[in-house]
Amino acid sequence: MEKIFENNQKWVAEKLAQDSEYFVKLAQGQQPRYLFIGCADSRVPAGEITGTGPGELFVHRNIANMVVHTDMNMLSVLQYAVEVLKVKDIIVCGHYGCGGVAAAASNKQFGLIDNWLRNIKDVIRLHEDEILSVSDEDARLRRLVELNVIEQVHNLSKTSIIQNAMLTDNPPKLHGLVYDIKEGLLRDLKVDINTFKRYEHIYNTILENTEN
Ligand code: ZN
Numbered sequence: 001m002e003k004i005f006e007n008n009q010k011w012v013a014e015k016l017a018q019d020s021e022y023f024v025k026l027a028q029g030q031q032p033r034y035l036f037i038g039c040a041d042s043r044v045p046a047g048e049i050t051g052t053g054p055g056e057l058f059v060h061r062n063i064a065n066m067v068v069h070t071d072m073n074m075l076s077v078l079q080y081a082v083e084v085l086k087v088k089d090i091i092v093c094g095h096y097g098c099g100g101v102a103a104a105a106s107n108k109q110f111g112l113i114d115n116w117l118r119n120i121k122d123v124i125r126l127h128e129d130e131i132l133s134v135s136d137e138d139a140r141l142r143r144l145v146e147l148n149v150i151e152q153v154h155n156l157s158k159t160s161i162i163q164n165a166m167l168t169d170n171p172p173k174l175h176g177l178v179y180d181i182k183e184g185l186l187r188d189l190k191v192d193i194n195t196f197k198r199y200e201h202i203y204n205t206i207l208e209n210t211e212n
Contacts, residue, residue: 026055030058030085032056032057033088033089034056034057034091035060035081035082035091036050036091036093037067037092038091038093039063039064039065039100040061041098041099044181046061046093049186050186058077058085058087060073062116064104064117064148065093065095066116066119066120067153067156067159068116068119068155069155069158069159075161078090078159082162086170088172089172089175090162090172091175091176092149093177093179094146094148095178096141096145096180096181097182098148100113101144101145101148104120105124105140120144120148123147123148123151126147126151130143131144149176149189150176152176153174154196157174158196158203163204
């Protein structure tokens with residue numbers, strides 16, 4: 001742990017050398033433009049790969065960058081980011097070589113995490129034909145990582161928080177990205193939320209005024 005404190009002191013000194021008011025300004029509040037929903041994997045440092053510093057990126061991370069509708073933690077982050085911070089862009093970022101996705105694609109039991117990863121099995125079920133058509137295992141897992149991101153963006157669009165935000169003047173844009181650990185590069189999957197429009201009649205709900 002000593003290394004952590006040493007690093008922290010070095011970092012503070014570096015920041016103060018650049019701007020003596022750096023921390024004073026940060027302490028005044030945050031107005032991040034982006035919400036980043038990524039994997040907990042230690043090789044995907046959200047701020048570093050996006051070149052954003054403190055105050056610019058509101059972050060939620062979990063195993064395999066999932067948007068699960070019963071996850072109160074994710075929903076709380078999303079509501080705060082959208083309704084209070086008014087972020088302009090919401091990024092779901094997956095990454096190739098994701099251990100969570102690989103575990104979900106296997107038929108082994110890993111314990112408690114299986115219940116979380118079961119949500120990825122639903123992605124496999126929805127896209128089984130496409131996934132089975134890729135014979136190379138590595139390529140198949142890479143495609144599953146991409147499809148998982150696309151489905152999680154869809155899950156985002158289904159939340160009442162995003163549905164309500166879409167009715168406002170400046171709704172946030174939703175993006176699906178994938179990060180390649182081997183190259184360090186981010187790729188935009190160009191997820192078009194209009195693709196999900198065909199399911200609107202199932203998922204869309206409106207807030208009715210119940211007052212008499
Ligand atoms: Zn991962």
